[in-house]
Amino acid sequence: MRRAAVLAAALVLVPTASAQPVLPDGPPAAVRILEFAYRAHDGLRRLAWLVVPRGYGAAHDPPIPLVISPHGRGAGALSNALRWADLPARDGFAVVNPEGQGRRLALYSWGAPGQIEDLARMPRLVERAFPGVRVDRRRIYAIGASMGGQETLLLVARHPHLLAGAAAFDAPTDMALRYRDFLRLRRGLRLRRLARLEIGGPPRADPERYEARSPSDLARAIAASGVPLELWWSVRDRIVVDEAAQSGRLYREIERLDPDAPVREIVGRWAHTAELDSKLPVALQWLGLLPARNHRNQVRGVV
Numbered sequence: 463m464r465r466a467a468v469l470a471a472a473l474v475l476v477p478t479a480s481a482q483p484v485l486p487d488g489p490p491a492a493v494r495i496l497e498f499a500y501r502a503h504d505g506l507r508r509l510a511w512l513v514v515p516r517g518y519g520a521a522h523d524p525p526i527p528l529v530i531s532p533h534g535r536g537a538g539a540l541s542n543a544l545r546w547a548d549l550p551a552r553d554g555f556a557v558v559n560p561e562g563q564g565r566r567l568a569l570y571s572w573g574a575p576g577q578i579e580d581l582a583r584m585p586r587l588v589e590r591a592f593p594g595v596r597v598d599r600r601r602i603y604a605i606g607a608s609m610g611g612q613e614t615l616l617l618v619a620r621h622p623h624l625l626a627g628a629a630a631f632d633a634p635t636d637m638a639l640r641y642r643d644f645l646r647l648r649r650g651l652r653l654r655r656l657a658r659l660e661i662g663g664p665p666r667a668d669p670e671r672y673e674a675r676s677p678s679d680l681a682r683a684i685a686a687s688g689v690p691l692e693l694w695w696s697v698r699d700r701i702v703v704d705e706a707a708q709s710g711r712l713y714r715e716i717e718r719l720d721p722d723a724p725v726r727e728i729v730g731r732w733a734h735t736a737e738l739d740s741k742l743p744v745a746l747q748w749l750g751l752l753p754a755r756n757h758r759n760q761v762r763g764v765v
Contacts, residue, residue: 492516492551495543498591500583502563503576510560511543512588512595515551519594527555527601527626527751530584530617532562532577534608534735536569542610545738553752556595558584562613567660572609572637573616573675574660581613582621600626603749605742607631607735608702615677615684615691615712622687627749629692632735634702635677635712638665643703678712685719692745694728694737701734 496512518526529550533542543559550557560580564571571577581604585597604625606614611633618628634640637657641664644653658664665672673679684691695702695709702708713727726748730737746752 492548493546494519495540496592498587500560500580500587500591503580504563504565506563508561508563508568509539510558510584510587511540512592513543513546513550513557513559514595515554515556518554518556519592521594523594523596525596525598527603528585528588528597529555529557529751530581530602530604530614531557531559532581532604532606532610532613533559533569534606534610535572537608538569546742549743549746549752555601555751556588556597558588560584564660565662567656570609570656570660571613572657572660573613573677575674578613578616578620581617582624585624601750602626603751604628605630605745606633607738608633611709612637612675612677616675616680618687618689618691619677619680619683622683622689625687625689627690629694629745629749630709631694631738631745632696632699632702632705633677633693633709635708636679637661637675638669638672639704639707640702641665641672646703647701678708678715681712681715682719684712685716685723685725688724690724690749691716692726692728692748694730694741694745696730696732696734696737698731699734 493513494516497509499507499509502508531542533539539559539561546557561568562571562577564574564577585602588595589597602624604614604617611630614628614630615633618625641654641657644650661671662668693709693713695705699705716723716725743752747754
């Protein structure tokens with residue numbers, strides 16, 4: 463029944479505002495979550511959720527910064543939207559959370575080229591869906607965790623002029639290595655089957671398809687992008703195992719290619735994406751989306 467409801471909602475052409483979400487700690491957020499439909503790269507109709515400060519959206523409101531936030535592997539876009547809580551209301555920015563669509567799969571898009579192009583279209587799609595929302599084209603950002611971080615990095619590589627900054631949390635950056643490491647995870651064989659379905663086979667059969675989805679293979683483009691970038695990763699991640707060989711290796715390669723690239727690395731000991739619960743505001747401050755504070759004091763506990 464839930465799947466049928468989602469399919470029915472996807473056919474709605476006119477965007478509608480959802481009910482006001484309630485945060486886990488009780489009080490309603492100071493935001494609205496608006497739902498709209500869009501057509502993905504393959505023609506399928508998908509949904510996206512836009513988080514905006516409550517009260518924003520009148521015709522006279524000024525342009526607003528926009529964060530493009532792709533979701534993690536197997537996670538829903540709405541749950542990704544709720545994870546932002548009331549942060550967009552604190553200094554006035556919006557966050558768009560698209561369902562996404564890979565070559566074959568939705569929740570397991572793993573940086574499909576068509577999905578990255580859809581992410582790049584989000585500012586236009588938001589404005590078309592909600593005429594009262596005007597995006598500040600000088601302040602478009604991308605922030606994602608896990609697979610969403612992977613897709614954030616690919617967006618930096620392929621559309622650098624779109625972005626004013628980006629942050630990737632616990633992101634896999636080498637898709638072939640990720641495929642091999644799936645066997646170290648619970649239900650790893652299933653994940654391998656999904657990857658073969660989505661990408662078109664195993665890495666040995668078509669390595670170029672895996673390279674196209676691997677930010678590490680696009681390190682030169684990321685280094686040359688000039689986009690301020692944060693790479694957050696953990697030495698104790700049990701989902702993206704051996705992050706030193708994923709985000710850590712990407713950071714080292716960017717530094718080698720351009721020591722002056724505006725990239726910073728934050729390494730900690732958190733569980734997979736757990737740092738979002740407390741450190742997302744720190745990332746937003748560094749990107750200029752929240753008022754600046756003492757970053758040194760805000761990033762305690764890192765290696």
